[in-house]
Amino acid sequence: MTEKNKSLVGGISILGLAGIICKVVGVLYRIPLADYIGGEGLGIYSKVFPAYNMMLTMFTVGIPVAISRMVSHYVTRQDPRNARRVFGVAAPVLGVLGLAGTLVMMLGSRALSRSVGTPDARLGYMAIAPSVFLVCLMSAFRGYMQGHRRMLPTAVSQLIEQVGKVFVALPLAVAGMRRGGPGMGAAGALLGTSMAEAAALLYMMVTHARSRAVLDGTVQADTPVISRRQIGSHLALIAVPITLGGCIVPLASLIDSFMITRLMENGGMAESEALIRYGLYSGMVLTLINVPTALAMAMSTSLVPDISSGMARGDREYVARESRTGLRIASVVGFPCAVGMSLMAQPILYLCYGYSGRYTPEQLDVAASLLQVSAMTIVLFTMVQATSGILQGCGKQRIPMYTLLAGVVCKIALNYTLIGIPGFDIHGAPVASLVCYTVSMVPNLYFTVRCAAGRMPWKDVLLRPLAATLPMAAVVAVLWRYVFTDRYLHLGRARLLLAVLACVAAGAAVYALVALAAGAVRREDLPARLRRRLKGKKG
Numbered sequence: 001m002t003e004k005n006k007s008l009v010g011g012i013s014i015l016g017l018a019g020i021i022c023k024v025v026g027v028l029y030r031i032p033l034a035d036y037i038g039g040e041g042l043g044i045y046s047k048v049f050p051a052y053n054m055m056l057t058m059f060t061v062g063i064p065v066a067i068s069r070m071v072s073h074y075v076t077r078q079d080p081r082n083a084r085r086v087f088g089v090a091a092p093v094l095g096v097l098g099l100a101g102t103l104v105m106m107l108g109s110r111a112l113s114r115s116v117g118t119p120d121a122r123l124g125y126m127a128i129a130p131s132v133f134l135v136c137l138m139s140a141f142r143g144y145m146q147g148h149r150r151m152l153p154t155a156v157s158q159l160i161e162q163v164g165k166v167f168v169a170l171p172l173a174v175a176g177m178r179r180g181g182p183g184m185g186a187a188g189a190l191l192g193t194s195m196a197e198a199a200a201l202l203y204m205m206v207t208h209a210r211s212r213a214v215l216d217g218t219v220q221a222d223t224p225v226i227s228r229r230q231i232g233s234h235l236a237l238i239a240v241p242i243t244l245g246g247c248i249v250p251l252a253s254l255i256d257s258f259m260i261t262r263l264m265e266n267g268g269m270a271e272s273e274a275l276i277r278y279g280l281y282s283g284m285v286l287t288l289i290n291v292p293t294a295l296a297m298a299m300s301t302s303l304v305p306d307i308s309s310g311m312a313r314g315d316r317e318y319v320a321r322e323s324r325t326g327l328r329i330a331s332v333v334g335f336p337c338a339v340g341m342s343l344m345a346q347p348i349l350y351l352c353y354g355y356s357g358r359y360t361p362e363q364l365d366v367a368a369s370l371l372q373v374s375a376m377t378i379v380l381f382t383m384v385q386a387t388s389g390i391l392q393g394c395g396k397q398r399i400p401m402y403t404l405l406a407g408v409v410c411k412i413a414l415n416y417t418l419i420g421i422p423g424f425d426i427h428g429a430p431v432a433s434l435v436c437y438t439v440s441m442v443p444n445l446y447f448t449v450r451c452a453a454g455r456m457p458w459k460d461v462l463l464r465p466l467a468a469t470l471p472m473a474a475v476v477a478v479l480w481r482y483v484f485t486d487r488y489l490h491l492g493r494a495r496l497l498l499a500v501l502a503c504v505a506a507g508a509a510v511y512a513l514v515a516l517a518a519g520a521v522r523r524e525d526l527p528a529r530l531r532r533r534l535k536g537k538k539g
Contacts, residue, residue: 025162035356041182043279048124050254057250062243064143071147091140098136105129120183127191134197141204157200164196241397263419280367292337307393323452328460330386334379335469342375374430380437387444403440411436464520472511
């Protein structure tokens with residue numbers, strides 16, 4: 001494995017590990033949050049995020065990727081001065097956009113809360129509004145660091161965000177619940193999120209200031225200075241298609257927040273029950289799904305500057321090799337996570353939410369059935385993110401935009417068709433998501449092979465990961481159904497935790513051994529210390 005290939009795997013590892021830790025902390029944070037503010041409060045909390053995520057996506061998906069790609073391009077050409085100028089142009093733009101977004105959310109909080117059919121969400125929109133400005137500014141620093149292949153600052157800032165939520169947002173949620181009920185409790189949690197983002201931004205600013213001398217490097221005497229107008233035009237050329245593509249999924253979530261509860265109510269369900277079911281899906285199920293998809297986001301983030309660097313050098317062989325590595329890692333991560341979470345859906349949900357006393361067994365069973373289906377989107381989403389990162393690095397950023405748009409159109413149509421059916425209701429949402437990501441993934445794979453990978457490594461992407469996943473699934477299913485059984489759902493959280501950990505550990509061990517034996521995971525993918533140990537044992 002080349003040094004640059006190690007850099008790709010290392011970047012994915014750093015961001016992926018941080019992402020998983022953040023998502024796990026996020027799940028652990030949601031457990032007491034759900035206990036404190038209840039199903040109705042969690043529903044209100046979940047209603048706020050689609051509009052917030054939509055706003056963030058509009059401002060922080062395309063421009064930071066464009067920064068990363070352009071900085072990587074100039075750094076590869078040993079031109080740190082113009083790399084710095086890219087940051088100097090982009091950061092103020094992101095700051096202004098973020099400030100505008102904050103003002104829109106604060107001034108439009110009443111209209112937003114009415115549009116989602118939840119007037120109690122108004123304070124929540126106002127509490128989360130400052131985060132738009134803070135995250136926009138922080139994304140400029142992250143994009144600049146990632147362009148220099150420095151993934152650690154981004155990872156640490158993500159950890160600060162999540163840890164800050166635990167220590168700030170939870171106490172504010174409790175205080176709000178005591179003073180004003182579920183709406184105030186949700187607003188307290190969202191205000192804590194804004195405070196955590198402020199701490200993460202402060203860290204990125206300090207890290208950037210300390211690293212500036214190293215990042216600026218030595219300017220070559222014959223390097224021409226690129227004008228700000230040229231930089232701005234190039235940023236827009238890259239960022240606009242990525243932003244449009246990135247807005248599609250949050251837009252679908254925003255439409256879901258408007259559509260799902262109303263469709264269930266039209267099907268004869270009471271308003272409070274519809275809000276609770278939406279909270280089960282959005283607040284519980286999607287939160288758990290987001291844990292393994294953190295690796296997908298890490299892959300996409302690492303692939304863009306890596307592929308862009310190869311394209312800048314004109315090294316097509318390197319681009320093809322790195323693209324195939326990205327596809328392989330996507331499958332190696334996606335298949336076991338999807339199958340494992342689907343098999344363990346019920347015990348995981350009971351472990352996280354079954355002992356708060358706020359959810360009935362019927363509600364937990366509904367959430368488990370939703371998670372069983374939703375888990376299968378993990379492998380599809382992972383592949384969509386990997387292919388999108390490769391295509392963006394190759395300058396084909398319009399393709400993921402069009403494929404996601406096609407997927408979301410199918411999702412909205414299926415939501416409208418399925419959710420309004422009595423008895424099917426909320427279960428239509430994960431089915432629609434499966435179709436959405438399938439429709440997006442297939443053409444993405446085609447264009448990735450055509451533009452970058454050169455050929456489709458079917459053995460690495462499909463056969464070998466499946467060969468390792470099937471015995472893992474068998475071990476997990478046998479352990480839970482015949483050794484522990486459903487009685488562990490009611491024996492207390494400690495015993496259930498041990499049972500879940502035993503199943504996960506056994507499944508992970510089987511998968512790792514078979515994946516190494518089958519060649520799905522290669523020795524060079526492993527940390528250097530572990531490779532030396534394996535080599536020593538072999539010798």
